[in-house]
Amino acid sequence: xxxxxxxxxxxxxxxxxxxxxxxxxxxxxxxxxxxxxxxxxxxxxxxxxxxxxxxxxxxxxxxxxxxxxxxxxxxxxxxxxxxxxxxxxxxxxxxxxxxxxxxxxxxxxxxxxxxxxxxxxxxxxxxxxxxxxxxxxxxxxxxxxxxxxxxxxxxxxxxxxxxxxxxxxxxxx
Numbered sequence: 001x002x003x004x005x006x007x008x009x010x011x012x013x014x015x016x017x018x019x020x021x022x023x024x025x026x027x028x029x030x031x032x033x034x035x036x037x038x039x040x041x042x043x044x045x046x047x048x049x050x051x052x053x054x055x056x057x058x059x060x061x062x063x064x065x066x067x068x069x070x071x072x073x074x075x076x077x078x079x080x081x082x083x084x085x086x087x088x089x090x091x092x093x094x095x096x097x098x099x100x101x102x103x104x105x106x107x108x109x110x111x112x113x114x115x116x117x118x119x120x121x122x123x124x125x126x127x128x129x130x131x132x133x134x135x136x137x138x139x140x141x142x143x144x145x146x147x148x149x150x151x152x153x154x155x156x157x158x159x160x161x162x163x164x165x166x167x168x169x170x171x172x173x
Contacts, residue, residue, distance in 0.1 A: 041089045041172055047097070048089040048166045050082075054158030057081040067106035067157050071126050074159040075133045082162055083137065088173045091166035093137050096144040099164035103130065104154045123150045130160070 042049045055074040056064045058081045065073055083093055103126050105113065114122045127148060135143065144164070154161045 043089060043168055043172065046168050048086060048091050048168050050085055050089075050165070051163045053082045053085060053162045054078055054154060054156050055081070055160060056156050056158055058084055064157060066108075067159060068108050068111060071159055072129050072133060075130050078158065078160045078162060079133065079137050086166050089166070090168045090170045090172040092169060094139050094142040095167040095169050096138075097165045097167060099144055099146045099162055101130065101146060101148045102151045102154060102161045102163075103127065103148065104151050104159055106159060107153060126150075126159070 055077040057078075059065075059077065065077060086093065086096065103123065105119070105122055105126070107113070113119075130148070138144075
């Protein structure tokens, strides 16, 4: 049985079951609506876990940045989106426990991809730019532990993505 056939069968079964029992459909496919954040708030034992915060998260489609926009703009928008996300979950920037930051170079037809030492230098320039902006979002001495990695590609026209966890300090909004 093909995957699509199995899915169709399961979807029909779930629809029938929901109709008979009056329950909402359990595995209904949902499409993202508008420009709302597309993730649920994941809190476990007082810790908020977040993933995939990039430079276009929480911004309307007509305000998306492109890979050809300055890297500093990507960092600022990502950090702003992260701040909004953790505040919605009842956290603060100073209650962040750990972050993993992924950086990539722009992939665009009109932007040549550096190679060799030039590629290393480009990643180093991004790392330095990240550090300048990153430090402004935390109180002195309160920056969380962090890992920073250069990757080949990040979805969503973003040159940076952040994953991490934060201690919940108040009720989620």
